[in-house]
Amino acid sequence: MSSANEIDRAGMMQALAQARKSYDEGGIPIGCSLMANGTVLGCGHNQRIQKSSATLHAEISALENAGRLRAQRYREVTLYTTLSPCLMCTGAILLYKIPRVVIGENITFLGGEELLKSHQIEVVVIDDPECKDLMARFIREKPEEWNEDIGEE
Amino acid sequence: MSSANEIDRAGMMQALAQARKSYDEGGIPIGCSLMANGTVLGCGHNQRIQKSSATLHAEISALENAGRLRAQRYREVTLYTTLSPCLMCTGAILLYKIPRVVIGENITFLGGEELLKSHQIEVVVIDDPECKDLMARFIREKPEEWNEDIGEE
Numbered sequence: 001m002s003s004a005n006e007i008d009r010a011g012m013m014q015a016l017a018q019a020r021k022s023y024d025e026g027g028i029p030i031g032c033s034l035m036a037n038g039t040v041l042g043c044g045h046n047q048r049i050q051k052s053s054a055t056l057h058a059e060i061s062a063l064e065n066a067g068r069l070r071a072q073r074y075r076e077v078t079l080y081t082t083l084s085p086c087l088m089c090t091g092a093i094l095l096y097k098i099p100r101v102v103i104g105e106n107i108t109f110l111g112g113e114e115l116l117k118s119h120q121i122e123v124v125v126i127d128d129p130e131c132k133d134l135m136a137r138f139i140r141e142k143p144e145e146w147n148e149d150i151g152e153e
Numbered sequence: 154m155s156s157a158n159e160i161d162r163a164g165m166m167q168a169l170a171q172a173r174k175s176y177d178e179g180g181i182p183i184g185c186s187l188m189a190n191g192t193v194l195g196c197g198h199n200q201r202i203q204k205s206s207a208t209l210h211a212e213i214s215a216l217e218n219a220g221r222l223r224a225q226r227y228r229e230v231t232l233y234t235t236l237s238p239c240l241m242c243t244g245a246i247l248l249y250k251i252p253r254v255v256i257g258e259n260i261t262f263l264g265g266e267e268l269l270k271s272h273q274i275e276v277v278v279i280d281d282p283e284c285k286d287l288m289a290r291f292i293r294e295k296p297e298e299w300n301e302d303i304g305e306e
């Protein structure tokens with residue numbers, strides 16, 4: 001994260017803390033935080049295992065935890081996620097017209113980044129080793145849960 | 154719905170019952186049901202007002218209520234929704250590779266139908282008067298809640 005600015009470092013640290021929390025709970029280690037002008041609006045992690053949830057990906061959890069916001073508020077948000085967002089989470093970003101997305105890594109999984117860019121959303125990929133290590137460890141331990149989360153056999 | 158078959162009629166009736174339930178609770182009247190080979194796997198309605206939820210659209214609620222399913226199960230699903238799915242819900246359909254979507258109407262709101270079709274998903278629009286009437290009534294009564302749900306001012 002050496003090239004990211006202070007606010008981006010803080011945002012990704014929050015997302016990574018959520019990912020670690022999920023891992024420690026036995027869950028899928030993906031975390032997300034939403035920041036607007038230096039304020040955290042919400043954060044969350046994947047809840048597939050913890051809540052038997054098919055829809056609470058990290059990004060959806062963070063949006064849910066941020067609660068109901070006016071449309072204009074989302075236009076000020078940067079979304080930090082430890083892993084490239086899947087198509088559902090990409091669609092949520094498009095629904096709320098979040099203008100900027102910072103991604104921990106996209107080596108483990110490459111989601112809808114092109115779709116985001118085609119909607120003029122700024123996409124920054126940090127390629128963070130900790131984000132990658134955490135996912136690699138999880139997939140080694142629980143490959144079936146990971147495949148289920150991305151809709152694959 | 155005169156041209157829909159018996160199973161499609163049953164699926165849309167379930168979705169519409171969910172939409173009416175939401176309206177009766179003071180919520181946004183959009184409902185969804187998931188059916189596979191004649192079995193209802195889950196259904197739900199928009200929960201923005203009832204649960205102060207930014208992410209529980211009808212389709213997300215139905216997927217959540219269906220619980221964790223194997224990837225293969227989703228390949229057998231038809232998703233019935235009373236209104237054209239927004240980009241978040243469209244993305245959820247793409248994530249789980251649901252092959253068929255039956256939509257009550259797309260006059261009130263036109264969502265990601267082209268994106269669905271570009272992924273070879275079968276999209277059927279019924280143009281049901283009851284689905285349209287329910288939304289028209291709600292938007293007349295609570296225009297701000299509706300705009301918030303679709304990320305608009």
Ligand SMILES: [Ca+2]
Nearest residue numbers: 030046057058
């Ligand atoms: Ca996730």
Ligand SMILES: [Ca+2]
Nearest residue numbers: 183199210211
């Ligand atoms: Ca909805």
Ligand SMILES: [Zn+2]
Nearest residue numbers: 057086088089
């Ligand atoms: Zn996702």
Ligand SMILES: [Zn+2]
Nearest residue numbers: 210239241242
């Ligand atoms: Zn939606």
